[in-house]
Amino acid sequence: MARPRSEDKRQALLAAAVRVITSRGLGAPTARIAQEAGVSNGTLFLYFPTKAALFNELYLDLKSAMSSASLANLPREAALKLQLEHLWSGWLGWAAAHPEERRALELLGVSDDLTAEVRQKGHELMTEVAVLLDRSRQGGPLTDAPLAYVMALMNAVAETTIGFLQADPEAAADHQRRGFEALWRLVA
Amino acid sequence: MARPRSEDKRQALLAAAVRVITSRGLGAPTARIAQEAGVSNGTLFLYFPTKAALFNELYLDLKSAMSSASLANLPREAALKLQLEHLWSGWLGWAAAHPEERRALELLGVSDDLTAEVRQKGHELMTEVAVLLDRSRQGGPLTDAPLAYVMALMNAVAETTIGFLQADPEAAADHQRRGFEALWRLVA
Amino acid sequence: MARPRSEDKRQALLAAAVRVITSRGLGAPTARIAQEAGVSNGTLFLYFPTKAALFNELYLDLKSAMSSASLANLPREAALKLQLEHLWSGWLGWAAAHPEERRALELLGVSDDLTAEVRQKGHELMTEVAVLLDRSRQGGPLTDAPLAYVMALMNAVAETTIGFLQADPEAAADHQRRGFEALWRLVA
Amino acid sequence: MARPRSEDKRQALLAAAVRVITSRGLGAPTARIAQEAGVSNGTLFLYFPTKAALFNELYLDLKSAMSSASLANLPREAALKLQLEHLWSGWLGWAAAHPEERRALELLGVSDDLTAEVRQKGHELMTEVAVLLDRSRQGGPLTDAPLAYVMALMNAVAETTIGFLQADPEAAADHQRRGFEALWRLVA
DNA sequence: CATGAATGAGCGTTCATTCAT
DNA sequence: GATGAATGAACGCTCATTCAT
Numbered sequence: 074m075a076r077p078r079s080e081d082k083r084q085a086l087l088a089a090a091v092r093v094i095t096s097r098g099l100g101a102p103t104a105r106i107a108q109e110a111g112v113s114n115g116t117l118f119l120y121f122p123t124k125a126a127l128f129n130e131l132y133l134d135l136k137s138a139m140s141s142a143s144l145a146n147l148p149r150e151a152a153l154k155l156q157l158e159h160l161w162s163g164w165l166g167w168a169a170a171h172p173e174e175r176r177a178l179e180l181l182g183v184s185d186d187l188t189a190e191v192r193q194k195g196h197e198l199m200t201e202v203a204v205l206l207d208r209s210r211q212g213g214p215l216t217d218a219p220l221a222y223v224m225a226l227m228n229a230v231a232e233t234t235i236g237f238l239q240a241d242p243e244a245a246a247d248h249q250r251r252g253f254e255a256l257w258r259l260v261a
Numbered sequence: 262m263a264r265p266r267s268e269d270k271r272q273a274l275l276a277a278a279v280r281v282i283t284s285r286g287l288g289a290p291t292a293r294i295a296q297e298a299g300v301s302n303g304t305l306f307l308y309f310p311t312k313a314a315l316f317n318e319l320y321l322d323l324k325s326a327m328s329s330a331s332l333a334n335l336p337r338e339a340a341l342k343l344q345l346e347h348l349w350s351g352w353l354g355w356a357a358a359h360p361e362e363r364r365a366l367e368l369l370g371v372s373d374d375l376t377a378e379v380r381q382k383g384h385e386l387m388t389e390v391a392v393l394l395d396r397s398r399q400g401g402p403l404t405d406a407p408l409a410y411v412m413a414l415m416n417a418v419a420e421t422t423i424g425f426l427q428a429d430p431e432a433a434a435d436h437q438r439r440g441f442e443a444l445w446r447l448v449a
Numbered sequence: 450m451a452r453p454r455s456e457d458k459r460q461a462l463l464a465a466a467v468r469v470i471t472s473r474g475l476g477a478p479t480a481r482i483a484q485e486a487g488v489s490n491g492t493l494f495l496y497f498p499t500k501a502a503l504f505n506e507l508y509l510d511l512k513s514a515m516s517s518a519s520l521a522n523l524p525r526e527a528a529l530k531l532q533l534e535h536l537w538s539g540w541l542g543w544a545a546a547h548p549e550e551r552r553a554l555e556l557l558g559v560s561d562d563l564t565a566e567v568r569q570k571g572h573e574l575m576t577e578v579a580v581l582l583d584r585s586r587q588g589g590p591l592t593d594a595p596l597a598y599v600m601a602l603m604n605a606v607a608e609t610t611i612g613f614l615q616a617d618p619e620a621a622a623d624h625q626r627r628g629f630e631a632l633w634r635l636v637a
Numbered sequence: 638m639a640r641p642r643s644e645d646k647r648q649a650l651l652a653a654a655v656r657v658i659t660s661r662g663l664g665a666p667t668a669r670i671a672q673e674a675g676v677s678n679g680t681l682f683l684y685f686p687t688k689a690a691l692f693n694e695l696y697l698d699l700k701s702a703m704s705s706a707s708l709a710n711l712p713r714e715a716a717l718k719l720q721l722e723h724l725w726s727g728w729l730g731w732a733a734a735h736p737e738e739r740r741a742l743e744l745l746g747v748s749d750d751l752t753a754e755v756r757q758k759g760h761e762l763m764t765e766v767a768v769l770l771d772r773s774r775q776g777g778p779l780t781d782a783p784l785a786y787v788m789a790l791m792n793a794v795a796e797t798t799i800g801f802l803q804a805d806p807e808a809a810a811d812h813q814r815r816g817f818e819a820l821w822r823l824v825a
Numbered sequence: 826c827a828t829g830a831a832t833g834a835g836c837g838t839t840c841a842t843t844c845a846t
Numbered sequence: 847g848a849t850g851a852a853t854g855a856a857c858g859c860t861c862a863t864t865c866a867t
Contacts, residue, residue, distance in 0.1 A: 078847070098373045100288070102840060113849045115639075115843085124841065183371055185286040214446065218439055222425050226443065229417035237410050251406055255414065258402065258446045263491075263828035264867055270830095291858065301832045306859065454826075474749045476664070478861055489828045491864085500862065559747055561662040590822065594815055598801050602819065605793035613786050627782055631790065634778065634822045639849035640846055646851095667837060677853045682838065 083120050085110040090131050095173040099128070099180050125186035132181045135174050136195045142167030144201055153209045154257065160205060161231070161253045168235040169245060175235060199224065210260040223260065230256050271308050273298040278319050283361040287316070287368050313374035320369040321382055323362050328386045330355030341397050342445065348393060349419070349441045356423040357433060363423060387412070398448040411448060418444050459496050461486040466507050471549040475504070475556050501562035508557045511550050512571045518543030520577055529585050530633065536581060537607070537629045544611040545621060551611060575600065586636040599636060606632050647684050649674040654695050659737040663692070663744050689750035696745040699738050700759045706731030708765055717773050718821065724769060725795070725817045732799040733809060739799060763788070774824040787824060794820050 089110035093101045103124050104114040121127035143164040147156055168175045181187060203224050210216060215223050234252030238245045277298035281289045291312050295305040309315035331352040336344060356363045369375060391412055398404060403411050422440030426433045465486035469477045479500050480490040497503035519540040523532060544551045557563060579600050586592060591599050610628030614621045653674035657665045667688050671681040685691035707728040711720060732739045745751060770791055771784050779787050798816030802809045 100373075103842085104840070113639075114841090115849055115851090116847085118842065119847070122842095180371065183368065185288075214442060215439070219425070222421070222436070222439075225421045225424065226418065229421045230414065233410070233413045233417045236413065237407070248410070251403070251410075254402060255447050259443050263489075264830050264865090266830065288857095290856080302858090303832055303834095303860080304830080307830065312858065476749075479863090480861070490862090491828055491830090492826085494863065495826075556747065559744065561664075590818060591815070595801070598797070598812070598815075601797045601800065602794065605797045606790065609786070609789045609793045612789065613783070624786070627779070627786075630778060631823050635819050640844090640851050642851065664836095666835080678837090679839080679853055679855095680851080683851065688837065 082110070082112055082116065086112065086117055086120055086127070087131050087134055090127060091135070091173050091177045094177045094180055099184055103127075125188075128181055128184060128186055129188055129191045131177070132187060132191060133194055133198070135178045135181070136198050138171075138174065139164065139167055139178070140198045140202065147205075153205070154261070156205055157209050157257070158253055160202060161256065162249065164231055165235060165238060165249050165252070168231075169238055169242070172239050175239075179232070196221075196224075206260065213261045215260055226259060227256055230259070266308070270298070270300055270304065274300070274305055274308055274315070275319050275322055278315060279323070279361050279365045282365045282368055287372055291315075313376075316369055316372060316374055317376055317379045319365065320375060320379060321386070323366045323369070324383045324386050326359075326362065327352065327355055327366065328390065332389055335393075341393070342449070344393055345397050345445070346441055348390065349444065350437065352419055353423060353426060353437050353440070356419075357426055357430070360427050363427075367420070394448065401449045403448055414447060415444060418447070458486070458488055458492065462488065462493060462496055462503070463507050463510055466503060467511070467549050467553045470553040470556055475560055479503075501564075504557055504560060504562055505564055505567045507553070508563060508567060509570055509574070511554045511557070512574050514547075514550065515540065515543055515554070516574045516578065523581075529581070530637070532581055533585050533633070534629055536578060537632065538625065540607055541611060541614060541625050541628070544607075545614055545618070548615050551615075555608070572597075572600075582636065589637045591636055602635060603632060606635070642684070646674070646676055646680065650676070650681055650684055650691070651695050651698055654691060655699070655737050655741045658741045658744055663748055667691075689752075692745055692748060692750055693752055693755045695741065696751060696755060697758055697762070699742045699745070700762050702735075702738065703728065703731055703742065704762045704766065711769075717769070718825070720769055721773050721821070722817055724766065725820065726813065728795055729799060729802060729813050729816070732795075733802055733806070736803050739803075743796070770824065777825045779824055790823060791820055794823070 086106065089108075090106050093106045093109050097105065103117050106127075107114045107117040110117075117127070121130065143160045145163055147159055147163075149156065151159075203220060206223055206227060207220055210218075210223055215226075230252060234248055234255075238248045241248070274294065278294050281294045281297050285293065291305055292302040294315075295302045298305075305315070309318065331348045333351055335347055335351075339347075391408060394411055394415055395408055398406075398411055403414075418440060422436055422443075426436045429436070462482065466482050469482045469485050473481065479493055482503075483490045483493040486493075493503070497506065519536045521539055523535055523539075525532065527535075579596060582599060582603060583596050586599055591602075606628060610624055610631075614624045617624070650670065653670050657670045657673050661669065667681055668678040670691075671678045674681075681691070685694065707724045709727055711723055711727075713720065715723075767784060767788055770787055774780060774782075774787055779790075794816060798812055798819075802812045805812070
C-alpha cells in the first residue's frame with residue numbers, strides 16, 4: 074500500500090493520538106483522533122490500515138523520540154559514569170517536557186494490540202543505550218545478569234523516577250539526582 | 262428462605278475474571294467472564310453492580326493476596342535484611358505461582374476505571390511492607406527520599422524481576438537472588 | 450389457579466403499582482412495585498401471573514372505584530339534571546382526591562397490554578352512568594348518536610376538566626361548574 | 638465530497654417509526670424501526686442521537702402535519718362558524734386519512750420522553766387554531782374560561798369523534814357533522 | 826406460601842471499518 | 847486523495863419470569 078502523500082496529516086494524526094490517548098485512554102474512538110487531527114474519520118484509515126496499526130506506529134515514534142533525546146550530544150569520550158548521567162538527564166528531561174507522550178507510551182506499552190515485532194523494534198531503538206549500560210555494569214554486581222534484565226531494571230527505575238518527577242516538579246532536580254545515584258548503585 | 266447468595270459464585274466470577282482478563286485484556290466482555298464462571302451473564306450483575314465494580318473488587322482481592330503472601334511467616338525478630346529477604350521471597354513466590362493474577366493486577370493497575378478510593382485502599386494493604394522498607398532504608402542513601410518513592414522503586418524492581426522470573430523459570434532462583442541484592446543495594 | 454391467601458398483600462401490590470406507575474410510568478420494573486408493596490419480587494407473581502395481568506386488574510380496580518364514587522348517594526328521585534350534576538361532582542371529586550389513581554388510569558387506558566375483554570368490562574362498570582346519560586340526552590341534539598359516542602364525549606370533557614382542576618386547585622370549583630355546564634350544553 | 642446526509646432516509650425513518658409505533662407501541666425496538674426504514678440500526682443513530690430525540694422530532698412532525706391540514710385553504714373572510722367548520726373538516730379529514738399517524742401522535746403525547754420544550758413547541762403549532770377558537774367563543778358561555786381549557790375541550794371532542802370516525806367509516810360524515818355541532822354548542 | 830437468586834432474551838447505543846461520492 | 851455516510855457486530859446492563867430453598 075503506497076503511503077499517501079501528506080506527511081503533515083500523518084504527523085497530525087500521530088500527535089492527535091497522543092493527546093486523545095492521554096485524555097481518554099486507548100479505548101478512545103478513532104473518530105475522535107481524526108477530529109483532533111483536523112481530518113475526517115475516513116482519512117485516518119487512509120494513513121493507517123487499522124487502529125492497532127496506528128498504535129503500533131505511534132509506539133515506535135515515541136520510543137524513537139525518547140531514545141533520541143537520551144542520546145543527543147552524548148559525550149562519547151567522557152567517563153562512563155558521566156556518559157550514563159548525561160543519558161539519564163536527557164531521558165528524564167524528555168519525559169518531563171513531554172508528559173503526554175510519556176503517558177501514551179506507558180499505556181501503549183501494556184496494550185494488547187502491540188505486536189511482538191513492534192515490541193522487538195522498540196528494543197532495538199534502545200541498542201545504543203544498552204551498549205552504554207553494558208559497559209557500565211562491567212565488573213559490577215550485575216555483570217553476569219542478562220543484559221535485557223539490566224535494561225529492564227534501568228527502565229523501571231527511570232519510569233518510577235519520572236512518575237515522581239512529574240507529580241512534584243519543584244523537586245524534579247532532587248529526584249533526578251537521586252534516581253541516577255540509585256541506578257549507579259544498581260549497576261556499578 | 263430462598264437460596265442465599267453464593268460465595269462460591271462470587272469467587273468463581275472473580276477467578277474467571279482473572280483468566281479472561283489475562284487472555285483477552287480488560288476489554289473482555291462481561292458475558293465471557295460469566296460464561297467462564299459457569300453462570301449466566303445476568304448473574305454477574307447480581308454479584309457486582311457494574312463491570313468497573315467487579316474490576317475494583319478484583320484489584321483489592323489480588324492486591325490483598327499478594328500482600329498476604331509477602332508477609333506470611335515474617336520473622337519479625339530477625340535482622341532487617343533477613344526480614345526483607347523473606348518478604349521478597351514471599352512476594353516473588355506468589356507472583357511465580359500466580360502468573361495470571363499478576364498479569365491481571367498489572368492491567369487493572371493502569372485501568373481507567375480503578376477508583377481513587379480503591380487505589381488508596383490498595384496502598385493501605387501494603388502498609389506493613391512499607392514500614393519494613395522504611396526501617397531498612399534508615400541511614401542508607403535513600404533516607405531522605407519520600408517513602409512512597411522508595412516503595413515505588415521496590416515495586417518496580419520486583420515487577421521487573423518477576424517478569425524475567427516468569428519468562429525463564431529455570432533461572433528463577435538466580436533472578437530472585439539477584440533482584441534482592443539489587444534492591445538491597447538500592448536502599449541500604 | 451387458586452387465589453393466594455392474603456388479600457392484604459394483593460391490595461398492597463395494587464396500591465404500590467399505582468404509586469410506581471405514577472412516578473415511573475408503565476415501564477417501571479415489577480421488582481420496584483413489589484418493593485414498594487413490601488413483598489419480594491417473586492411474591493408479585495404469586496398474586497398476578499404476569500405484569501400485564503396486574504395492569505389489567507388494576508385498571509378494573511381503579512375504574513370501579515371511580516364509578517362507585519360517581520354513583521354514591523345518587524338522588525335517584527331528583528330531576529335528571531340534578532342527578533347528572535351529582536354524578537359529575539362525585540366523579541370529579543374522586544379524581545381530585547386521587548390524582549395518582551387518575552394518572553395511572555390514564556396511562557393504563559392507552560397501554561398496549563390492556564386486554565379487549567378488560568376494556569369491555571371497564572365499560573360495563575359504567576353502565577349505570579350510561580343509563581343516566583342516555584335518559585339525559587333524550588330529545589336533545591345527540592338523541593340519535595350512538596350512546597357509546599355520547600359516553601365517550603362525556604368522558605373526554607370530564608378528563609379534560611380534571612386535568613385543569615388538578616393543575617389549578619384554586620379554581621377547582623369554577624372548573625367543575627364550567628365543565629358541567631359544557632356537558633349539559635352538549636347533551637341537552 | 639462524501640455522500641450528503643439523505644433527507645429521504647430521515648423521512649423513511651420517521652415514517653417507519655409511525656408504522657412501528659402503531660403496531661408495537663413506543664417500546665418498539667429502534668432496530669425494528671431502522672429495519673422498517675430499510676437502513677441499518679446504526680444509521681438510525683446517525684440521523685437521531687437517541688430514541689427519545691427521534692420521538693420528539695416525530696411528534697413535532699406529526700403535530701405540524703395535522704395543524705397544516707386543519708388550516709389549509711382556510712376561508713379567512715368567511716363567517717367564524719364557517720371557518721371553524723372548515724378547520725374541523727380539515728382536521729378530521731387528516732385524521733381519517735392518517736390513522737397510523739393519529740395513533741402515533743396519541744401515544745407520543747402521553748410519552749415520558751417528550752420534552753417540555755417540544756410539548757411547548759407543539760402548542761405553538763396550534764396558535765392559529767387557538768386564535769380562531771378564541772374569536773369563536775367570544776360572547777359565548779366559555780368567554781371567561783382559560784383559552785387553554787377551551788382548546789383542550791375542542792381537542793377532546795375532536796379526538797373522541799375521530800375515534801368513532803375511524804371505527805365506523807360508513808358513518809364518518811354523520812360523526813363529523815355531529816362532532817362539529819357539539820363543538821359549536823360548547824363554545825358559541 | 827414466601828423468598829430472592831438465577832436466568833437469558835432483549836435493548837439502546839457505540840465504533841472500527843468500508844465505500845459511494 | 848479526501849470525505850463522512852453507512853454498516854452491523856458487539857457491548858454493558860435490565861428485567862419479567864422461574865424455581866430452589
